[in-house]
Amino acid sequence: MTDQQLQQLVEKISLRFFAKPFLHRAYFNGRLRTTGGRYHLETHNIDINPKMADMSSKTVLEGVIKHELCHYHLHLAGYSGKHNTKEFKQLLKAVGGLRYAPRVAGISPQAPKVAKYVYGCTHCGLTYRRQRRINIQKYVCGRCRGKLKLISANG
Ligand SMILES: [Zn+2]
Numbered sequence: 001m002t003d004q005q006l007q008q009l010v011e012k013i014s015l016r017f018f019a020k021p022f023l024h025r026a027y028f029n030g031r032l033r034t035t036g037g038r039y040h041l042e043t044h045n046i047d048i049n050p051k052m053a054d055m056s057s058k059t060v061l062e063g064v065i066k067h068e069l070c071h072y073h074l075h076l077a078g079y080s081g082k083h084n085t086k087e088f089k090q091l092l093k094a095v096g097g098l099r100y101a102p103r104v105a106g107i108s109p110q111a112p113k114v115a116k117y118v119y120g121c122t123h124c125g126l127t128y129r130r131q132r133r134i135n136i137q138k139y140v141c142g143r144c145r146g147k148l149k150l151i152s153a154n155g
């Protein structure tokens with residue numbers, strides 16, 4: 001989706017759900033990391049996290065746009081438009097906006113953690129991957145009770 005298509009979508013949602021035009025600009029902003037979007041009080045523009053548009057479900061992107069449009073229309077109407085105000089909560093509910101953008105980290109499957117420590121059993125050869133160091137004086141192989149040794153350590 002391009003910025004132009006995003007702009008058109010925001011304008012369409014604004015008219016349909018808020019019955020008011022969106023007269024500013026909407027952009028994708030790849031620097032947004034943990035939020036789905038941002039409304040700028042100074043410029044009245046809206047930034048949208050491009051990851052929201054990558055998602056298979058259109059309702060997430062629309063929900064994020066509605067959320068930012070709640071800030072936009074309340075602010076232009078003279079309200080603070082902050083999350084904890086009655087006006088914001090009511091408007092958000094009325095238009096079906098998302099209260100929280102889905103955590104961006106939760107959108108794409110999280111990369112598996114790379115094990116920092118790899119241990120091997122000196123007897124049967126079974127390997128163990130761990131985030132933390134284990135005390136090899138104390139712990140033995142779970143399969144054969146053999147002694148463990150450190151094979152590699154990253155970081
Ligand atoms: Zn917000």
Ligand SMILES: [Zn+2]
Nearest residue numbers: 121124141144
């Ligand atoms: Zn073993």
